[in-house]
Amino acid sequence: MSVVAASTRLLIIESAERLIAERGVNGVSLREIAAEADQRNTSAVAYHFGAKEALVDAVFEHRMTPVNDRRLALLEELDARRQGRTLRGLVEAFTYPFAENLGEPGRPSWYLRFCVQAAYVEGSAPTNLNRQSWTIGSALVRRRALEVLQEGGIPEALVEDRWDLVGSHIAHALAGRELVTHLAPQRAQTPRDLFLSHLIDTATAIAAAPVSSDTVTALESRRLESRRLA
Numbered sequence: 001m002s003v004v005a006a007s008t009r010l011l012i013i014e015s016a017e018r019l020i021a022e023r024g025v026n027g028v029s030l031r032e033i034a035a036e037a038d039q040r041n042t043s044a045v046a047y048h049f050g051a052k053e054a055l056v057d058a059v060f061e062h063r064m065t066p067v068n069d070r071r072l073a074l075l076e077e078l079d080a081r082r083q084g085r086t087l088r089g090l091v092e093a094f095t096y097p098f099a100e101n102l103g104e105p106g107r108p109s110w111y112l113r114f115c116v117q118a119a120y121v122e123g124s125a126p127t128n129l130n131r132q133s134w135t136i137g138s139a140l141v142r143r144r145a146l147e148v149l150q151e152g153g154i155p156e157a158l159v160e161d162r163w164d165l166v167g168s169h170i171a172h173a174l175a176g177r178e179l180v181t182h183l184a185p186q187r188a189q190t191p192r193d194l195f196l197s198h199l200i201d202t203a204t205a206i207a208a209a210p211v212s213s214d215t216v217t218a219l220e221s222r223r224l225e226s227r228r229l230a
Helices: 003-023 030-036 044-049 052-080 087-099 111-118 133-151 156-183 192-208 213-229
Strands: none
Touching (some): 003 030, 003 111, 030 052, 052 133, 087 156, 087 192, 156 213
């Protein structure tokens, strides 16, 4: 790929990230992304990426490649301290590399909001973490977390939902801070290191929350209904 083509591709990726973060995947067209990237040829996005889904994945790859490297390195550090299979360690491995994309006042970022908007696009990288090399760190954290949750007494039928709740809590909290940092930088915020540590506290608490008798009853009702319909 030529230097010009690579530069154009990066401009389109960064423009797509901004617009999708602010307006959602279905709220922006490829033509608008091309215009935002200063491309006179409105078909430039289609030329470089094809469909919008491929462009969404290109944004994920652009940001997730360094995140993946950092996550794998952090897992190695946690394993060396025998914390790589604890809930807090796994929440840290998920959160800290992800949060490195968080901007500061005067240096806004869009990726955390992009993730909230685009993570569930059909066929996108987050829907299949084992498909690409740059999400293997996320896949490893998820696999370990599901094992630890089940070992900790979370019913098998609920372990995936439980980890998804953890991930959603973290992603939305980071996206919210990103939004405030971008649009209201004058607003006083909890210092970044304290915010992240507290976020990990709350996410770990969600992961470790006991299953209530009401949830056990609802789960048993579902099982009985499934057997009745089988």
